Amino acid sequence: MTLSSETWSFQHYRSGRWTRSLFGSQQFATSVYRTELASRLEGLGYEIERGQHGQPEIKGSSQEYLEASSPRRGQIKSHLEEIGREGAGAAQVAAHRTRHSKVIQSPGEVLHRHRELAAQYEYQADWVVSKALGKEQRQEIEQPKVAQQAVTYAHDHVFKRSAVQDERAILKAAMDRSMGQASASQVRDEFDRRTAQGEFRTIA
Secondary structure (H helix, E strand, C coil): CCCCCCCCEEECCCCCCCCCCHHHHHHHHHHHHHHHHHHHHHHCCCCEEECCCCCEEECCCCHHHHHHHCHHHHHHHHHHHHHCCCCHHHHHHHHHHCCCCCCCCCHHHHHHHHHHHHHHCCCHHHHHHHHHHCCCCCCCCHHHHHHHHHHHHHHHHHCCCCCEEEHHHHHHHHHHHHCCCCCHHHHHHHHHHHHHCCCCEEEC
16 A cells, blocks of 8 residues: 555554564553653652663762662673673563572661662762752643654654554654653643544554
């Protein structure tokens, strides 16, 4: 089927009718999770930035503190360096390969470790929280505008590869673009609105 440049379509999927691999669904679910996480953190006043693999991270903490507070991250990073791989997919495989039985600690032991770590790194986490509490939440009116811009980006970006695209790919591109400045539901609502207007068309 040949589509004119004025016509944009996506492959619609329903339960039990996946048109792409399970990996595609996993990527989409990851984008939904990251979008909601970033959106809620920003709503609490935290500043968000993109991590190495596109994940949302809270600004204000040094890389040294982040690595010290997350030993698993260091294990995964070391394993990736050993096997000469990089990327989110390789990191997931490395996470499984380096997983060991967890040592159960009491809540008091966990709290004590966190306090020691905080003191070692000059209480960076406390400073980040204090800054977030003193910051006004962003105006909700901005979020629909961000969702509009994100869907426009997805429209222009995803269809460069093909005139027919999976719905998940479009929504994923839009959510990744917004990086939590709009929620997953707001991106979805904007996408549905423009679908109703005929900008996107469902094909069998």
